[in-house]
Each structure stands twice: as C-alpha cells, then as structure tokens.
Amino acid sequence: MKLPLLGADDIAALGETEAVDALEAALSGGLDPETAPARHHVDVPGGELLIMPASTGQVTGVKIAGVAPANPARGLPRITGSYLLLDAPTLVPLALLDGAALTTLRTPAVSALAIRHLTGPVVRHLVLFGTGPQAYGHLAAVLAERHVERVTVIGRNQDRAEALAEHVRRLGVEARTGRAGGAGEVDTADLVLCCTTSATPLFDGALVPDGATVVAVGSHTRDAREVDTALVARSAVVVESRAAALSEAGDLLIPMAEGAFGAEDIDANLAELVTGRRPGGEPAGFVGPRFFKSVGMGWEDLAVAAAVYRNTAP
Helix, strand or coil: CCCCEECHHHHHCCCHHHHHHHHHHHHHCCCCHHHCCCCEEEEECCEEEEEEEEECCCEEEEEEEEECCCCHHHCCCCEEEEEEEEECCCCCEEEEEEHHHHHHHHHHHHHHHHHHHHCCCEEEEEEEECCCHHHHHHHHHHHHHCEEEEEEEECCCHHHHHHHHHHHHHCCCEEEECCCCCCCCHHHCCEEEECCCCCCCCCCHHHCCCCCEEEECCCCCCCCCCCCHHHHHHCEEEECCHHHHHHHCHHHHHHHHCCCCCHHHEEEEHHHHHHCCCCCCCCCCCCCCEEEECCCCHHHHHHHHHHHHHHHCC
16 A cells, blocks of 8 residues: 655645644543653754654554754754654554644644633734744744734844745734844733744743733753743743643743742643633633743644644545
8 A cells, every 4th residue: 555645735735723623622532631652852963853652542643853953054944854644443554744844834733722722812912033934834823813913023033034024014914023132022012922943031021911922832952941930930831731841841940940930830731721621811811921831742743644634535
C-alpha cells in the first residue's frame, strides 16, 4: 500500500478555525493532557531532535521534529520534521505529513483555542512580538477567531517587522511597527503574542493591563523565557498541562526558582479551561492579566494531523 504524503498545501487547506475546532473536540471528548505521553529530547550535532508520540482510540501518531538554531542563517527553516499517522487498533500507517507545516498550523491553533476562551470577541490592540512563520501563523489564527482593530509588530529586524505590518494592512487591519521592549505598546494591549526565539523577557510585565491576555509560545526549555517574573506573579496562569509546563516552561520555572510562583498557582490547564471546570474568560473569570504558556504537546499534533487526514480523504 502506498502511503499518502500530505504536504504543506494539504495541511494549510484544513484552515485555522478547523484546526482549533479539532483541538477543542479532543479536549471536550475527554482527552486528558496531564496523562498524555511526554516529549523526548535528544541532542544531535545540528541542534535538538524532538520525538512526540500520542494516541487515542482511533489514531496514533508520532512527530519527529528537528530544531536547528543555525538554519535561518543558511536560508533554511529552523523547525524541520515529519509526522507519521497510524490507525490505532492495527498500527497500520495511514499517512506521512510535513512535520514543519503541521507545527506551523498546530501551534497557533493551540494559542487560538486559549484565546477563544480567555478574550472577548473584539481585540482592540494586538501586540505581536516576532516576525517568523509562527508570527504569521498566529496572526492568521487570531484573525480567524477575533475581530482585531489594530496591530503593533515588534521584531529585532526592522525590515521584517515592517514587512509583517504591511501584510497585516493588506488584510485590512491597521498596523504599524513598535519599539523593542514594547514600552508604550503593551500597556495599551488587550492581547500580546510572543512568538520569538528570545531566551530573555521581551517586555516589562508590570505594564500589561488587568484583563489583557498574554500568550507565549517561543520557548520549551527550562532556562529560556519570553515573559518576566512580574507578569507571571500577577497573572492567572493557564497551561496545556501542568506536567508539561513544570517540566519544560522556563517562563514558569524561573519565577518558581525565584520564589515568586508555585505549581499551585497554575489556575487551569487547557482541558479545564475548555470544559469549564475552571473559571475563565468573559464575563466572569480570572483576576489580573491572563497568561497562557504553551510548550507544544504530541496530542495536539495528533488531533490536527487526524483532521488534515480526514479533510484530504476522498
């Protein structure tokens, strides 16, 4: 049997909203992120190899992703990899998917699912840190979920930041670039997206207004973070799973080491948020800013990969 190869176009054809719906359906159907298999890390000469298995009663899958920090300077993608989707009862392979394209769709979809439950229908001011594929992907996912009035793009490379701002304007949304550090920007934001490779905080968390939502997706290591202790200490914190966050999320582990945050201060995981087992969103919910920290989990890839496979089936 010839194994179907599902590339970037097949994956993009699913659409942002459908990817978010697939994740929400998995959690609403009883998937428990706390018991999902852990990600395995292997150091290799080019960077890091991530092995991410997951399974449900219907499908099983594994993503093998490479993280190659030197690749952008070579004109190559930082994230590489493949995803193998199998039938769960028989373990017969069903399809092989482009792992990098799957990640580009899945990660913004996870963030958008949190945003679906943490923000109101209108985002007056979105501040977007980052200018790479995840920044573009998160922009598309948010625009599919919410009405956005204006966007400020902040990046280390001003030309790339302006290119992203122009892309936003072509989509019909007011946009401009902002200053590094976000001074004068995050203090008026109601949504902040952190989609960078920065290992140090991007802005002063004390400036973020109460009620605003901050999403950080750029790091999955214990010694790197995109937000500071001030933000974490004053925020309602939502994670994909407590186990994954407390294993990999430097955004939380560094404040814990400083004594400013504890495991018991995590307000909800994503399943609790989606199913309403914990308060959140509008009209009643969390006090202070809302902070969603994502490190990426195998069950998310599986849910989206299965949706892509169903979408391409004849």
